[in-house]
Amino acid sequence: MSQTWHLWGDIVVAAFLGVPPAALAVWLLAARRTRAGHPLPVRTALADVVAVAGTVPWIWMILTPGVGVSGVSLVPFTDLTAVLEAGVPTAFVQVGGNLLVFAAAGAALPVRSARFASPAAMAGAAATASCAVELLQYVLDLGRVSSVDDVIVNTAGAVLASTVTRRWWASRIAGETISR
Numbered sequence: 001m002s003q004t005w006h007l008w009g010d011i012v013v014a015a016f017l018g019v020p021p022a023a024l025a026v027w028l029l030a031a032r033r034t035r036a037g038h039p040l041p042v043r044t045a046l047a048d049v050v051a052v053a054g055t056v057p058w059i060w061m062i063l064t065p066g067v068g069v070s071g072v073s074l075v076p077f078t079d080l081t082a083v084l085e086a087g088v089p090t091a092f093v094q095v096g097g098n099l100l101v102f103a104a105a106g107a108a109l110p111v112r113s114a115r116f117a118s119p120a121a122m123a124g125a126a127a128t129a130s131c132a133v134e135l136l137q138y139v140l141d142l143g144r145v146s147s148v149d150d151v152i153v154n155t156a157g158a159v160l161a162s163t164v165t166r167r168w169w170a171s172r173i174a175g176e177t178i179s180r
Contacts, residue, residue: 004093008061015057022053043168047112054104062101062133066143073147080149098150099157101133102126106158110169117169119159126158127151 005012026042026049033041073079083094106126109116116122133154134146 011057011060011064014060018053018057022049025049025053044112047108051105051108051112054108055102058097058101059133061097062144063136063140063142068143068145070138070141070143071145072138073145073149076148076152078149079145079147080153095153098153099160101154102129102158103161105129106161107165110162111165112170114170116162119162122162123155123159126155130154 026045029045029048030042033045038044080095084091086094106122109125110118110122116125130151134150137144138146
């Protein structure tokens with residue numbers, strides 16, 4: 001765990017320092033939407049800010065250069081098996097971290113828009129975003145392995161997080177239309 005803190009501690013601190021500006025962004029965005037007559041100004045403002053502020057630190061971590069050799073792993077569950085065999089601390093950090101990458105977006109986007117208010121839609125959006133991040137890792141030659149297993153676990157995390165907010169999904173409220 002100390003190695004994890006050494007590698008990512010600055011990002012964790014920055015994320016916590018970003019909470020007050022994020023709260024201010026929710027307040028300002030909700031006030032603007034209220035003035036514009038938006039039907040659900042606070043809810044949509046909160047969803048928008050949570051989706052962004054909860055995802056950016058993870059993307060920052062993923063796109064931070066590593067010390068290894070860049071590569072691609074396209075065989076499903078190969079890297080995941082290796083991580084699980086590496087022991088509980090490694091598996092906890094690697095799998096847990098990958099589950100959380102798009103969890104905030106997965107929880108917030110279906111609340112924000114009916115477009116994402118199904119597990120399939122959320123899986124499609126998360127898989128697309130995760131593929132983009134893995135492609136960036138490879139193209140930028142960051143010393144990391146771009147893995148299909150990361151896409152699978154990132155997507156699973158977004159879909160699981162979306163189920164937590166299911167009762168507030170946009171499509172579950174009759175007649176709701178949300179626009180900017």
